[in-house]
Amino acid sequence: MGRLIVVSNRVPLPDKRGNLPAGGLAVAVHAALQERGGIWFGWSGKSVGSAEPGPVTTRDNGKISYVLTDLSKRDMDEYYSGFANRVLWPIFHCRLDLAEYARREKDGYFRVNRMFADRLLPLLEPDDTIWIHDYHLIPLAEELRRRGVKNRIGFFLHIPWPPADILFAMPIYDQILRGLSSYDLIGFQTDHDLDNYVSCLIREGEPGRAPGTPTAAESPAAATVEAYGRTFKAATFAIGIETADFAALASRSKGTATVRDMRASMGQRDLIIGVDRLDYSKGIPERISAFETFLHAYPERQGKVTLLQVAPSSRSDVPEYQQMQQAVEAQCGHVNGTLGQIDWTPIRYVNRSVGRSSLAGLYREARVGLVTPLRDGMNLVAKEYVAAQDPDDPGVLVLSRFAGAARELKGAVLCNPHDSEQTAQAIERALSMSIEERRERWRRMMDYLLAHDVKQWCRDFLHAL
Ligand code: ADP
Numbered sequence: 001m002g003r004l005i006v007v008s009n010r011v012p013l014p015d016k017r018g019n020l021p022a023g024g025l026a027v028a029v030h031a032a033l034q035e036r037g038g039i040w041f042g043w044s045g046k047s048v049g050s051a052e053p054g055p056v057t058t059r060d061n062g063k064i065s066y067v068l069t070d071l072s073k074r075d076m077d078e079y080y081s082g083f084a085n086r087v088l089w090p091i092f093h094c095r096l097d098l099a100e101y102a103r104r105e106k107d108g109y110f111r112v113n114r115m116f117a118d119r120l121l122p123l124l125e126p127d128d129t130i131w132i133h134d135y136h137l138i139p140l141a142e143e144l145r146r147r148g149v150k151n152r153i154g155f156f157l158h159i160p161w162p163p164a165d166i167l168f169a170m171p172i173y174d175q176i177l178r179g180l181s182s183y184d185l186i187g188f189q190t191d192h193d194l195d196n197y198v199s200c201l202i203r204e205g206e207p208g209r210a211p212g213t214p215t216a217a218e219s220p221a222a223a224t225v226e227a228y229g230r231t232f233k234a235a236t237f238a239i240g241i242e243t244a245d246f247a248a249l250a251s252r253s254k255g256t257a258t259v260r261d262m263r264a265s266m267g268q269r270d271l272i273i274g275v276d277r278l279d280y281s282k283g284i285p286e287r288i289s290a291f292e293t294f295l296h297a298y299p300e301r302q303g304k305v306t307l308l309q310v311a312p313s314s315r316s317d318v319p320e321y322q323q324m325q326q327a328v329e330a331q332c333g334h335v336n337g338t339l340g341q342i343d344w345t346p347i348r349y350v351n352r353s354v355g356r357s358s359l360a361g362l363y364r365e366a367r368v369g370l371v372t373p374l375r376d377g378m379n380l381v382a383k384e385y386v387a388a389q390d391p392d393d394p395g396v397l398v399l400s401r402f403a404g405a406a407r408e409l410k411g412a413v414l415c416n417p418h419d420s421e422q423t424a425q426a427i428e429r430a431l432s433m434s435i436e437e438r439r440e441r442w443r444r445m446m447d448y449l450l451a452h453d454v455k456q457w458c459r460d461f462l463h464a465l
């Protein structure tokens with residue numbers, strides 16, 4: 001078995017003591033790399049301003065080499081903040097209204113993908129397996145093939161794949177579709193994403209071919225695709241978390257200072273928790289509106305329940321994200337100002353990250369996990385909230401039906417985040433649920449998450465590739 005070569009925009013480097021950064025993907029892929037030996041290639045996280053990026057740097061850690069490239073400010077603006085996060089991200093999340101297409105940024109996206117291919121090429125050996133992650137790097141396989149790479153190359157899309165009418169609104173959608181056909185295996189989070197992708201190919205109609213129809217022998221979650229002169233596989237691999245480790249962390253974290261202080265400051269009040277990057281796809285303004293609707297609809301809950309929204313800034317160079325940050329601050333201020341009491345603040349809004357252990361403990365303290373994205377590839381917060389619960393007294397997950405996780409977490413109370421009255425009812429249903437029903441719903445979800453953890457996801461993908 002050859003080496004594994006992982007490529008992603010961000011590279012989760014271990015710290016000086018060799019500890020891995022938190023997060024399911026980082027842990028699982030590190031485990032696979034450690035087993036087989038290999039390379040994790042990607043952006044160093046550094047911008048070199050107006051200079052051209054220097055040569056790659058390599059950092060070895062056991063059997064893994066981290067090979068990192070810097071980016072220039074122009075690369076960052078055009079490739080990352082521009083095409084990846086102002087065109088692909090909004091379109092793939094069905095936000096055509098927020099997409100800002102510019103030819104210069106598209107050129108930057110393809111330029112950085114070519115640069116990644118040039119820098120990766122000298123590192124490759126013939127029996128390496130290459131695994132490329134996410135929307136930043138869709139054209140990378142095509143660039144590698146152009147340079148003569150014959151290795152098996154897999155791609156996993158962490159975000160949703162949109163319906164054809166939305167994708168086709170993007171001026172260069174055909175280049176994106178064609179680029180994907182250079183992979184041997186394309187992984188999606190859910191069968192909806194796979195269906196959307198296959199429908200795009202069918203609508204595009206390569207003459208003389210019928211791409212994407214699953215054969216009778218295959219499960220509905222996999223398809224053999226013939227398109228653009230190649231035959232390859234597309235399938236679903238729902239990403240999981242390190243369920244058992246996260247549950248253990250949550251049960252240990254009860255004594256941490258953050259959790260103790262939070263509990264003490266809450267008194268007898270119930271805690272509802274929301275944890276997200278500040279991203280418009282997460283539905284944070286809609287969630288705050290739903291919470292306000294809930295407080296009006298159930299006035300007996302006023303003074304007795306608090307929403308803790310932890311939302312660190314994200315992609316702050318992108319104007320839509322800056323606007324959202326201001327809007328969320330104003331909205332929290334409005335709710336607290338109009339409904340708050342001298343000794344009760346309805347919403348506690350924390351605009352930063354919290355450590356993994358505190359996060360696990362806060363999830364466990366919360367009676368309700370409020371996870372209401374407008375659209376989300378998977379949403380790992382939903383899975384973490386479930387894993388963190390006390391089996392004897394679990395909280396209730398209120399989950400948007402538009403999160404990939406809703407396809408799996410059958411014990412959640414589902415809601416439509418666009419309907420604030422329905423979400424308010426879901427919150428009330430969660431808060432008033434009997435202990436028996438809470439335990440039964442939680443057990444169902446926890447058993448599933450234990451059987452489908454992130455290590456399994458990694459194994460399944462690599463096996464299929
Ligand atoms: P996305 O990948 O779009 O950010 P996910 O919900 O799939 O969304 O994953 C987010 C990850 O980031 C989770 O592992 C979550 O614990 C972590 N995270 C999100 N917000 C915070 C925060 N405020 N503090 C610490 N970790 C966070």
Ligand code: F6P
Pocket residue numbers: 010134158159314315
């Ligand atoms: O889940 C999608 C994703 O883009 C991941 O690839 C990434 O780790 C995460 O969101 C955070 O985004 P960014 O790297 O832009 O901060």
